[in-house]
Amino acid sequence: MKILVALKRVSDPDHANKVKVGAGGSSVDTSGLEWKVNPFDEYALEAALRLTEDGKTKAHEGEVVVVTLGNKDTETQLRSALATGADRAVRIEAEDSALDGGVVAEALAKLCQEEKPDVILLGKQAVDGDSNQVGQRLAELLDFPMATFAATIVEEANGKLLVGREVDGGVLTLRLTPPCLITVDLRIVAPESVYSKKTDRGFKYAEGVRFAPLPAIMKAKKKPLDVKPLSALTSSQALSTYGKFELPKARKAGVLVKSAAELVDKLKTEARVL
């Protein structure tokens, strides 16, 4: 199975409370924040690695290609994905200001026509823009079936993928015939979420994503990393523009109560919500 995983570099969401709005409100100021791979895209990579191995022996079969759009600095994140287990990387040289969900999807669609992956995996959304659209758009452009918000993926004996989607009020299960596209949610990295054909259904993964061992980090420097200009893939312009940003209004400081009885009393007489 050949899997293409699209990764986005984002400012560390663990420090999202330090995101500032620039003077005049025309930009988001991320200076001083650390860059990292969008967590949902890391989960997509983990799912791709699980789908291309025998969970028990870790014998890797097939190919995992990681792709990002960005300047040369984003190669740091691609190299870390290679160290984690991806086979090959492609960087699409682009300035962030030229990109929106539509442009990214078109560039990736063109790349996928060349790469011909069986499965495309992405995070359900990036934690900076929170747009949640690239996967759906890419699936449409390629006329691929898709499953968004995936919590489980099981490869069946005939190569079809049984995908459990986390939807409002339950789990919706779809069966996809590759080539297809899947966007992943948090729980895709739970111990019993992803099974390749080779992995025994009794096998349990360690919770979360795997980390690169030191020798792999050295070896990753020798893995192929191609660079393509954005213009070779699409000439589309971004359709969305952000003219202004603002911080949400801070909540007023609350009060501490001394007991459960006082709390209920205040909710009744002061807040009047009971």
Next chain:
Amino acid sequence: MSKALVIAELAEDGALKRATLSAITFAKKAAPAIAAFDILVLGAQTAAASEELAAHGAGKVIRIEDASLSHYVAERFAPSVAEVARGYQAVFATATSFGKDLLPRVAARLGAGYAGDCADVSVDGGKLTYKRPMYAGNVFGFCQLEGAVQLATVRQSEVDPSEPGGSKSPIEQGSFSSPTAAAGRVEYVSLDAVKSARPELTDAKVVVSGGRALKERFFEVMEPLADALGAGLGASRAAVDAGYCPGDFQVGQTGKIVAPSLYVAVGISGAIQHIAGMKGSKVIVAINKDPDAPIFQVADYGLVADLFTAVPEMVQALKR
């Protein structure tokens, strides 16, 4: 004259989902840039929902009925939605797992821009301007979209549901557009709906959520509190990850976004991601034994106490 199309969402039995009413309000708020709006209903049984939707002031309600639309699958819905959308300048749906799945796919089909999960819409320089939470709700961005048609989804917790009123809209039959090859490679298998006597988290007027501190006693402690308040029952990601309750309990940026009148956080420390999912609540209560827990910074009322004694006491006080 600019017109908007609102996409209705139906349950599997054809019942109208209440979430749709927030997208209708959004279309009304988009005036004067949007002079009128129509509503599109797709499904295997659309008659009852169409009647209900005809009471909300739309120019017309368009129903597209086909046996293949009995279960929602994006590949089967997107072509019909896109064909109808070509006659409009804006397309809105509520940002449920239905709207968030479908609209970006339709946007790509139309070569159009998309703004997801919008908290509000206004008109600036004659153009629709979407207010979107970004960076886990830590920043609002104001987005405008170019192109002949634009699409947006609406955050349900931020936009009140439309109230019926005005004259009844005419109901028309729309035509079903055949899906593309992709639809032949996706098979709907099942929907395992969570059955609960409690109100749905996103609709509940009161929500109580538990955190990891509850351990295996999550339900033992939280259910009496939820019952006493008639509340929806939620949880932090940590409690879900630890296996103390099911995944669809999760409130937060990556779970459900809620904005009830009263939100009670029990044993939840208050990670950014959790706060992003509940800070729109009118009144927030936090019960936690750690006085330094970040949850107290957003709480209107804080109680520093051991939850295993404080919650039963609260239940007793509520029953009085």
